Amino acid sequence: MKIGSFLAYHLKAGVIGKAALRFERLRSKWKAGRKGTAGNDSLVPPLASRFRMKELISQQYLAGNYANGVKKVAWVASGAPVEILQALDYFVYFPDNHSALCGARRQAVEFATEAENAGYSRDICSYPRTEIGAFLTGRSPVGRIPKPDLIVCSNNICQTILQWYQVMAAYHKAQFVNIDTPFLYEGPKDHQIEYVQKQLEDLISIAERIAGKSLKYARLKEALRLGKEASELWLAILNRAQTKPSPLTAFDAFINMGPIVALRGQPETISFYRNMLKEVDERISKGVGAVKNEKARLLWDNLPIWYRLSWLSQLLAERGVNVVISNYTYGWGELAPLMDPLRPIESMARVYLMPYLNRSVQYKLQSMKNMVKDFDLDGVILHSDRSCKPYSIGQIDQRNELVNGLGIPAMLLEADHNDSRVFSEQQTKNRLEAFVEMLC
Numbered sequence: 251m252k253i254g255s256f257l258a259y260h261l262k263a264g265v266i267g268k269a270a271l272r273f274e275r276l277r278s279k280w281k282a283g284r285k286g287t288a289g290n291d292s293l294v295p296p297l298a299s300r301f302r303m304k305e306l307i308s309q310q311y312l313a314g315n316y317a318n319g320v321k322k323v324a325w326v327a328s329g330a331p332v333e334i335l336q337a338l339d340y341f342v343y344f345p346d347n348h349s350a351l352c353g354a355r356r357q358a359v360e361f362a363t364e365a366e367n368a369g370y371s372r373d374i375c376s377y378p379r380t381e382i383g384a385f386l387t388g389r390s391p392v393g394r395i396p397k398p399d400l401i402v403c404s405n406n407i408c409q410t411i412l413q414w415y416q417v418m419a420a421y422h423k424a425q426f427v428n429i430d431t432p433f434l435y436e437g438p439k440d441h442q443i444e445y446v447q448k449q450l451e452d453l454i455s456i457a458e459r460i461a462g463k464s465l466k467y468a469r470l471k472e473a474l475r476l477g478k479e480a481s482e483l484w485l486a487i488l489n490r491a492q493t494k495p496s497p498l499t500a501f502d503a504f505i506n507m508g509p510i511v512a513l514r515g516q517p518e519t520i521s522f523y524r525n526m527l528k529e530v531d532e533r534i535s536k537g538v539g540a541v542k543n544e545k546a547r548l549l550w551d552n553l554p555i556w557y558r559l560s561w562l563s564q565l566l567a568e569r570g571v572n573v574v575i576s577n578y579t580y581g582w583g584e585l586a587p588l589m590d591p592l593r594p595i596e597s598m599a600r601v602y603l604m605p606y607l608n609r610s611v612q613y614k615l616q617s618m619k620n621m622v623k624d625f626d627l628d629g630v631i632l633h634s635d636r637s638c639k640p641y642s643i644g645q646i647d648q649r650n651e652l653v654n655g656l657g658i659p660a661m662l663l664e665a666d667h668n669d670s671r672v673f674s675e676q677q678t679k680n681r682l683e684a685f686v687e688m689l690c
């Protein structure tokens with residue numbers, strides 16, 4: 251390890267960077283307080299947790315700027331078994347999270363266009379187009395992205411991710427591993443768990459070879475324990491939206507989900523979500539709802555529209571509508587009870603087999619029905635995401651089942667989570683207004 255890289259990582263990203271980001275958080279919080287963020291006529295001020303969330307995510311990206319030469323770097327898909335790499339002390343970079351961040355900062359189209367100019371079809375999901383454009387141009391809103399030694403994904407969410415991560419591995423000449431997960435129509439069955447377990451063991455051997463060290467099982471158990479605790483806290487926060495009025499919106503959850511995706515398994519993530527839960531509970535104890543005049547409560551199906559979060563939140567809140575929960579954010583918490591730090595490999599195999607997208611559309615429909623009941627919802631917005639076909643498949647049938655089976659209004663909203671070129675503000679506004687008229 252070069253001494254210069256070591257010093258840059260520990261001083262610039264560690265001591266100095268952390269102090270600067272802490273200062274920035276306190277300054278932003280102070281400025282927000284001074285402006286008297288009294289919210290507006292329809293929304294209470296956003297959760298203060300967002301300042302700390304931004305600090306945590308920024309720290310991680312800043313460390314990434316200096317990670318090469320100090321740590322082995324793994325690029326990991328959000329649905330892949332990161333705990334193994336954390337236990338081997340890899341610096342972990344999440345391309346999916348970075349792509350979403352580009353979407354939220356409205357830079358996704360700029361990068362996606364670069365990927366399209368390089369020959370990637372506009373019909374490919376906008377996450378890979380954004381990320382491929384970013385690495386082809388070497389540009390990013392978070393500075394330098396560390397070069398990967400190892401790239402790991404799992405096709406437990408879609409097949410696109412497999413092709414996307416293969417492209418990145420070929421471009422960077424990095425070792426590539428996919429954890430192949432059989433699709434679950436029911437189960438999982440023992441032979442399916444064993445099949446994934448075997449692949450996790452193979453991943454350990456590959457990651458050990460690249461890292462030049464052996465995995466300590468105590469560290470793997472600890473990474474899983476931390477991830478489980480963070481996921482449980484996240485689930486508890488989301489379940490607080492069952493309170494009436496709901497202390498948070500699904501948009502709050504979208505904004506604050508970064509750490510559970512990209513920093514699970516870190517102690518700071520646990521203290522972040524503990525504080526967020528405290529903040530949400532304080533709202534409950536004072537009877538404060540995130541939407542001031544909550545008249546209708548909705549479920550959001552599918553990914554968010556990253557570049558229009560606050561516009562949508564405001565538009566709906568002005569009409570007394572609170573989108574209280576989303577199955578997309580819930581997916582990061584609902585499997586927490588299955589994580590077992592005492593049996594790390596087996597429980598990881600089980601958990602990574604079971605995301606929504608690796609299960610039948612019937613399962614997704616049933617879980618939406620459960621949410622309608624548990625959160626006492628008045629309707630459902632199904633975001634028909636042009637990019638995410640696996641999440642959007644079956645939505646017309648699901649909408650019909652919700653309308654006819656449960657007797658609640660449900661609408662399809664056509665958009666794309668990252669690519670704003672397929673989003674029509676006026677059309678979305680008209681459709682949502684017509685839908686809200688049925689509710690309130």
Ligand code: SF4
Binds near residue numbers: 607638641
């Ligand atoms: S298609 Fe859906 S699951 Fe696959 S990478 Fe795109 S957003 Fe993620």
